[in-house]
Amino acid sequence: MTAQTPARVASYFHLEEGGARCELCPHKCLVLPGKSGRCGVRIYQVDHGLVTMSYGNTSSIALDPIEKKPLYHFYPGATILSLGSFGCNLRCRFCQNWQISQDTRVVDVITPQRLVQWAKEYEDTRCIGVAFTYNEPTIWYEFVQDTASLIRAAGLKTVLVTNGYISPDPWRQLLPYIDAVNIDVKAWSDEFYRELCGGALQPVLDNVEIAGECCHVELTYLIIPGCNDDSRSIEEFTRWVRERLGAATPVHFSRYFPNYRLDIPATPIATMEKARKIAAKWLEYVYLGNVEIAGASHTYCPICNALVIERGRFQAPQIYAVHGYCPDCGQKLPLIGGMS
Numbered sequence: 567m568t569a570q571t572p573a574r575v576a577s578y579f580h581l582e583e584g585g586a587r588c589e590l591c592p593h594k595c596l597v598l599p600g601k602s603g604r605c606g607v608r609i610y611q612v613d614h615g616l617v618t619m620s621y622g623n624t625s626s627i628a629l630d631p632i633e634k635k636p637l638y639h640f641y642p643g644a645t646i647l648s649l650g651s652f653g654c655n656l657r658c659r660f661c662q663n664w665q666i667s668q669d670t671r672v673v674d675v676i677t678p679q680r681l682v683q684w685a686k687e688y689e690d691t692r693c694i695g696v697a698f699t700y701n702e703p704t705i706w707y708e709f710v711q712d713t714a715s716l717i718r719a720a721g722l723k724t725v726l727v728t729n730g731y732i733s734p735d736p737w738r739q740l741l742p743y744i745d746a747v748n749i750d751v752k753a754w755s756d757e758f759y760r761e762l763c764g765g766a767l768q769p770v771l772d773n774v775e776i777a778g779e780c781c782h783v784e785l786t787y788l789i790i791p792g793c794n795d796d797s798r799s800i801e802e803f804t805r806w807v808r809e810r811l812g813a814a815t816p817v818h819f820s821r822y823f824p825n826y827r828l829d830i831p832a833t834p835i836a837t838m839e840k841a842r843k844i845a846a847k848w849l850e851y852v853y854l855g856n857v858e859i860a861g862a863s864h865t866y867c868p869i870c871n872a873l874v875i876e877r878g879r880f881q882a883p884q885i886y887a888v889h890g891y892c893p894d895c896g897q898k899l900p901l902i903g904g905m906s
């Protein structure tokens with residue numbers, strides 16, 4: 567383990583009798599002296615106020631394909647320097663990344679300047695910038711914000727992969743520096759959020775809409791059998807996406823596998839297929855992840871059904887779109903960047 571950076575005073579809190587009220591996310595924890603909020607990262611030190619313990623502390627860093635975030639309509643075929651810290655403000659019983667999200671190990675310490683420099687050095691490998699991922703970027707807020715403004719100044723892109731569980735004000739302050747987000751909508755049910763994640767649905771939906779006003783948005787919905795896979799939820803969710811963000815919004819249905827504290831069996835393939843069929847009534851770009859189904863992650867033209875981007879699990883995507891247009895019918899496609 568590398569030494570952690572010293573604590574820094576956190577943003578978005580005020581002092582109350584008995585503690586510090588954190589306002590960064592909808593939990594609005596009252597953090598008592600010497601204790602941390604639910605995320606485990608923000609601690610109230612009476613002499614300093616609320617401090618963040620994770621500034622610059624990374625648990626994992628790698629150069630990933632952008633498709634792995636997943637972002638399918640944003641610089642397809644590019645790579646992105648991806649990193650995470652530790653901790654999370656939700657407690658999803660099915661967390662697919664729990665070794666990081668529920669842990670406090672630090673493998674490296676990095677500054678915003680070094681991170682930007684590193685991303686620049688990778689530009690030869692089609693690296694477009696930096697993705698804050700692996701754990702929840704919200705609770706790394708101060709580091710993400712400081713770094714994102716430098717990334718923008720360096721002509722690179724910033725991506726967030728997030729649960730969307732953040733208060734509206736910090737979200738609106740951060741988004742002008744963000745180029746693309748993938749937001750998890752974990753279910754179409756507040757009860758699911760309450761019981762399986764320790765959160766609430768509406769703040770996430772509000773933040774999806776706010777993001778839609780500011781940057782490129784793709785959504786991920788992990789389908790868990792018996793929990794959030796009913797046809798009505800899929801239908802209402804995808805219809806909502808169409809109404810609030812538009813039919814061209816990419817939605818990724820991801821297949822659940824037993825993990826962390828949920829041991830029900832993996833999602834049947836038939837359930838994934840059913841979700842795609844329902845969603846396709848409302849949305850033009852519906853993808854299936856974590857499945858071996860031919861064509862499930864390809865992009866097709868919504869007008870003539872021509873293959874526009876072919877994605878394989880172990881190979882770079884083949885892009886047939888020409889300058890962002892369908893090669894067959896000439897339809898303009900909602901693809902950002904990297905189109906030859």
Ligand code: SF4
Binds near residue numbers: 590593602603605
């Ligand atoms: S960011 Fe952490 S401390 Fe602040 S309200 Fe959310 S869970 Fe609580």
